[in-house]
Amino acid sequence: MSELNAPAGAPFFHYDGAQLMAESVSVSELAARFGTPLYVYSRAALKAAWESYAQPLTNRNALVCFGMKANSNLAVLQQFAQWGSGFDIVSGGELARALKAGARPDTIVFSGVGKQDWEIEAALQAGVKCFNVESTDELERISLIASQLGCTAPVSLRVNPDVDAKTHPYISTGLKDNKFGIAIEIAAEVYQRAAVLPGIRIVGVDCHIGSQITQIEPYLDALERLLNLLDTLAGLGIRLEHLDIGGGLGIRYQDETPIAPALLLDAVFAMLESRGYDYLQLVLEPGRSLVGNAGILVTRVQYLKHHESKNFAIVDAAMNDLLRPTLYDAWHGVLPVLCPTDASHTAQSRVYDIVGPICESGDWLARDRQLRLQQNDLLAIESAGAYGFVMSGQYNTRPRCAEVMVDGDQTYLIRPRETVEQLFASEQMLPV
Numbered sequence: 001m002s003e004l005n006a007p008a009g010a011p012f013f014h015y016d017g018a019q020l021m022a023e024s025v026s027v028s029e030l031a032a033r034f035g036t037p038l039y040v041y042s043r044a045a046l047k048a049a050w051e052s053y054a055q056p057l058t059n060r061n062a063l064v065c066f067g068m069k070a071n072s073n074l075a076v077l078q079q080f081a082q083w084g085s086g087f088d089i090v091s092g093g094e095l096a097r098a099l100k101a102g103a104r105p106d107t108i109v110f111s112g113v114g115k116q117d118w119e120i121e122a123a124l125q126a127g128v129k130c131f132n133v134e135s136t137d138e139l140e141r142i143s144l145i146a147s148q149l150g151c152t153a154p155v156s157l158r159v160n161p162d163v164d165a166k167t168h169p170y171i172s173t174g175l176k177d178n179k180f181g182i183a184i185e186i187a188a189e190v191y192q193r194a195a196v197l198p199g200i201r202i203v204g205v206d207c208h209i210g211s212q213i214t215q216i217e218p219y220l221d222a223l224e225r226l227l228n229l230l231d232t233l234a235g236l237g238i239r240l241e242h243l244d245i246g247g248g249l250g251i252r253y254q255d256e257t258p259i260a261p262a263l264l265l266d267a268v269f270a271m272l273e274s275r276g277y278d279y280l281q282l283v284l285e286p287g288r289s290l291v292g293n294a295g296i297l298v299t300r301v302q303y304l305k306h307h308e309s310k311n312f313a314i315v316d317a318a319m320n321d322l323l324r325p326t327l328y329d330a331w332h333g334v335l336p337v338l339c340p341t342d343a344s345h346t347a348q349s350r351v352y353d354i355v356g357p358i359c360e361s362g363d364w365l366a367r368d369r370q371l372r373l374q375q376n377d378l379l380a381i382e383s384a385g386a387y388g389f390v391m392s393g394q395y396n397t398r399p400r401c402a403e404v405m406v407d408g409d410q411t412y413l414i415r416p417r418e419t420v421e422q423l424f425a426s427e428q429m430l431p432v
């Protein structure tokens with residue numbers, strides 16, 4: 001029962017005895033001021049997560065490239081850029097966002113299996129650090145475009161090491177049956193091709209084996225395979241400047257024990273040193289672990305419904321606001337905003353499914369939660385800072401909700417709620 005545990009985002013989200021606080025700001029005041037559903041991020045939580053990587057990397061030749069697909073609000077990106085983060089992007093849209101937020105182009109790595117011509121051109125023109133190339137077709141296309149533009153594309157091959165990250169099948173990316181990367185068996189061959197292609201400069205090697213990983217072994221397995229590849233490349237006279245181990249570190253949603261970045265980094269540096277590759281710059285692409293527990297989704301109970309075998313709390317957030325539960329069967333903690341021990345909270349404790357207003361039975365945010373609820377209560381869905389708002393949509397013509405950032409006792413509206421009119425403002429009807 002999440003309500004009895006410390007919030008997943010503690011100490012930044014915490015009870016002050018009476019109610020849930022985001023840093024020094026009352027969550028119910030935020031709900032009153034900005035309406036619900038509402039994403040609330042804590043700047044201090046973002047900073048603490050950033051430091052969990054930055055500290056162990058002090059005086060190391062390393063670059064953290066925030067996997068911005070996890071949360072691409074400009075204010076969030078701006079913080080990471082100010083703290084010295086690079087960015088892992090997967091589209092021309094993400095490139096534009098990162099640049100707008102103040103990213104240095106030479107700290108941007110461009111991943112993704114389906115880069116289009118305009119995206120490759122834009123990245124070349126911006127001067128990104130490298131393309132993480134995911135196929136031979138893509139390599140040839142980048143070579144062609146760079147040659148046409150009269151420039152050279154820095155390239156790192158994203159190798160698929162065929163390692164089981166032991167995570168949800170939808171977010172596992174390093175198995176040979178996954179669409180990602182270049183099979184490790186043919187990687188040396190592709191490097192040789194890259195070495196002779198015009199417009200290509202080989203700079204690195206990359207892998208990303210999956211997301212919400214809670215075991216260190218898959219990383220070390222993948223790294224070992226990559227280092228064996230580097231041995232082969234050295235024999236072919238191909239030398240690299242950096243090695244990118246991707247992102248993927250998990251967070252606590254329920255009872256997981258996440259790997260501390262320092263632990264992974266120690267093990268990685270030890271292996272690089274023992275194999276004589278510590279001259280390489282280490283690149284990382286963490287997403288979820290930098291933002292996941294820095295955000296909550298605040299929602300208000302609309303109605304309670306008691307069926308014979310189920311109790312439903314119908315809230316104003318839905319699968320269009322937070323897709324993870326229904327897409328991955330993902331567990332997110334649910335916290336009452338009013339402290340569960342508060343005496344004014346007299347409702348009977350029952351087991352509820354927390355569901356949204358969308359016309360789909362799959363529209364649920366949490367199942368089988370023991371809660372004392374009454375109409376208009378506020379709830380906080382925990383661990384919503386990663387893959388939350390970014391995966392939201394407008395299904396059922398629902399405006400996407402607002403996002404705010406709390407910093408101490410200050411609150412910044414970093415994205416206003418969409419209006420209903422905005423939802424169809426650019427649509428065109430046929431002539432009558």
Ligand SMILES: Cc1ncc(COP(=O)(O)O)c(C=O)c1O
Nearest residue numbers: 067111211247248285286287288
């Ligand atoms: C290439 C790449 N890099 C980085 C990430 C960030 O992953 P995570 O949010 O699990 O750290 C992802 C997403 O899984 C990815 O596909």
Ligand SMILES: N[C@@H](CCCC[NH3+])C(=O)O
Nearest residue numbers: 069171211212324386387
């Ligand atoms: N969207 C996924 C993570 C995808 C990682 C992207 N490669 C999640 O919410 O857990």
